[in-house]
Amino acid sequence: MKLDKMVRSVYPKLMPYVAQLADLPVEEMKQALGKDTVYKLSFNENPLGPSPKAVEAMQKALLDLNLYPSSNGEAVISRLAEKEGVQKENLILSNGADEMIVMVAQTFLEPGDEVVMPHITFVQYLASAHLMGATPVLAPMKDDLGVDLDAILARITPATKLVFLCNPNNPTGVAIPADELRAFVEKVPENVLVVIDEAYHEYAVDPEYRTSVDMVGQGKNVFVIRTFSKIYSLAAARIGYGMGPSAIVDAINHVRPPFNVNSIAQAGALASLDDTAHVTESQAINQQGKELITRLFDELGMKHLPSNTNFVCVDTGKDSTWMFEQLAERGVIVRNLAGYGMNTSLRVSIGKPEEMQAFVAAMKEIIEK
Structure with missing residues (x-):
């Protein structure tokens, strides 16, 4: 078999998802480390768990597993339209x-096209560009690791089709000020789509942050992505959504597989949207966890970025791989940011109170020794 003659030309640039220690489920982490107790603070998961109303709705939906789901999720879309004002x-x-x-990339990108994105951001943007044979163009960050919109604008060429922004950004947690983002969109050519990933929208606390959904209603060349994985804690159900001008949505629907969101996920999402108390509690737990570990970092003299997410990015001042391994030895798993070129930084997800206390104790022990 001559695989190189069979696969697409972009194949050498496509990297399969290979789970590292920080990516494993807790039970597999325990096996890998040989420990009975492991604290997973690496995947930005909601420690509160899903809304009880969502669980009840999903359990009820199990009775209809013999039936195909709504192809476009009519009930969820109707509820989201009401909630978001679109x-x-x-x-x-x-x-x-x-x-x-991936669907956005499949809709708009071809070999030779360019995709502009910040140098430090969610890796799926880079992967989706490679998937379609497009060229990713990385713009440098600001000195404070904020997204440099001027640098992105300067890298837009006639070959540019997409700009990817994560706001608030992952893995830094920094938000883009709303006025700056709006001014940026106004300067982007009309034939370039600005994709704004707001996965952490509900966690944002920066007063200068605002969602970009209002620009959708104004017909701007903006497509906003959201997820039920974070604040709604439905990561395993796999459901997200996008909002954009109707022509953009219609174009993406041309590549969307039918029944891409299952009935169980749709039921959970619909019930989650009506449980505002669960969202409020999730935000409160998250804020408490952030305050706990940022106080720790201040005590230890470690710089940390302002977080508008459910994680904190911290510069430990030491080799991040060494620090990651030291924490892992103590059963605490965080995200090593060496792969982003941040060789002294870690990303710490906010977990349950006992998980955060375990992280605090482990960090103090490491530093003291």
Whole structure:
């Protein structure tokens, strides 16, 4: 078999998802480390768990597993349109935010096209560009690791089709000020789509941050991505959504597989949207966890970025791989940011109170020794 003659020309640039220690489920982490107790603070998961109303709705939906789901998720889309103040034709569902990113790439990108994105951001944007044979163009960050919109604008050429922004950004947690983002969109050519991933929207606390959904209603060349994986804690169900001008949504629907979001996920999402108390509690737990570990970092003299997410990015001042391994030895798993070129930084997800206390104790022990 001559695989190189069979696969697409972009194949050498496509990297399969290979789970590292920080990516494993807790039970597999325990096996890998040989420990009975492991604290997973690496995947930005909601420690509160899903809404009880969502669980009840999903359990009820199990009785109809013999039936195909709504192809476009009509009930969820109608509820989202009401919540977000857009029209139903401005909405499209996906199998998590990851699929939405891939569908956008499949809709708009061809070999030779360019995709501009910040140098430090969610890796799926880079992967989706490579998938379609397009050229990713990385713009440098600001000195404070904020997204440099001027640098991105300077890299837009006649070959540019997409700009990817994560706001608030992952893995830094920094938000883009709303006025700066709006001014940026006004300067972007009309034939370039600005994709704004707002996966962490509900966690944002920066007073200068605002969602970009209002620009959708104004017909701007903006497509906003959201997910039910974070604040709604439905990561395993895989459901996300996008909002954009109706023509953009219609174009993406041309590549969207039918029944891409299952009935169980749709039921959970619909019930989650009506449980505002669960969202409020999730935000409160998250804020408490952030305050706990940022106080720790201040005590230890470690710089950390302002977080508008459910994680904190911290510069430990030491080799990040060494620090990651030291924490892992103590059963605490975080995200090593060496792969982003941040060789002294870690990303710490906010977990349950006992998980955060375990992280605090482990960090103090490491530093003291």
